Amino acid sequence: MARYTGPKSKIARKFREPIFGPDKALEKKNYPPGQHGPSKRRGKQSEYAIQLLEKQKAKYTYGVLERQFSNLFVKAAAKQGITGENFLKLLEARLDNIVYRLGIAPTRAAARQLVSHKHITVNGSLVNIPSYSIRPGDVVEVREQSKTLEAIANSVAGRKINKFSWLEWDANALKGTFVNYPERADIPENIKENLIVELYSK
Structure with a gap:
């Protein structure tokens, strides 16, 4: 399938x-x-x-x-x-979902594409596997060469500040930290x- x-x-x-x-x-x-x-x-x-x-x-x-x-x-x-x-x-800790939750991509499908096309790093290392499991403390960041991409810039511009309590976001560096696994009540x-x-x- x-x-x-x-x-x-x-x-x-x-x-x-x-x-x-x-x-x-x-x-x-x-x-x-x-x-x-x-x-x-x-x-x-x-x-x-x-x-x-x-x-x-x-x-x-x-x-x-x-x-x-x-x-x-x-x-x-x-x-x-x-x-x-x-x-x-x-499910929430999947890399493609984290990229979506951070606002780097407008949809999970777009997030999967960004990850697959090598635009995302985890703790400084390039990861192109959408299903990669993120752990508390991991830093997810837009690759340096990809920070000028129009699709990413447009998505980040429409991002709501501090939308999810289990994620920390650095708008200047275009990177976020997975603080901890979310509680069920926090998953929308x-x-x-x-x-x-x-x-x-x-």
């Missing part, structure tokens, strides 16, 4: 949430896609279907493929604490991680 590159509005309508950002199509048609429109005949979803849908939403939100997703869940389950919360914390994504845990527990 390759990474999804199809219509984002269709996916947003499937979950009835703007998981890729503001979407006019979702505002106009706030019901799942399909040839029958907002039909009342859509059957009641089973427990498994609801759990699977939540898993798919998380995968699309963070842009993670199945193997990476399941491997990350295994790591979360092996850690002390609540598995669902551990899982979201690990509307994901019911308990349903994902239940699905993997079957």
Whole structure:
């Protein structure tokens, strides 16, 4: 399975949430896609279907493929604490997500591209793996040769100051520090991680 590159509005309508950002199509048609429109005949979803849908939403939100997703869940389950919360914390600690959260890129897809194209360093070393796990204390920075890129400059210009408490941002140097793993209450994504845990527990 390759990474999804199809219509984002269709996916947003499937979950009835703007998981890729503001979407006019979702505002106009706030019901799942399909040839029958907002039909009342859509059957009641089973427990498994609801759990699977939540898993798919998380995968699309963070842009993670199945193997990476399941491997990350295994790591979360092996850690002390609540598995669902551990899982979201690990997703948040991915390099592409950190680049997005810092405001260096406007979307996670754009963040993945910046990382893959070698525009980002971690603790001074070039890292081009979007799934790279960031640890508390790590410094994520725009590569010196890339600091004049228009895409990065535009994204940083629209960044909100101190948006996330677990990240520190140096606007002059275009670098940020991953202070610590975020608490569940601080993660804004509307994901019911308990349903994902239940699905993997079957």
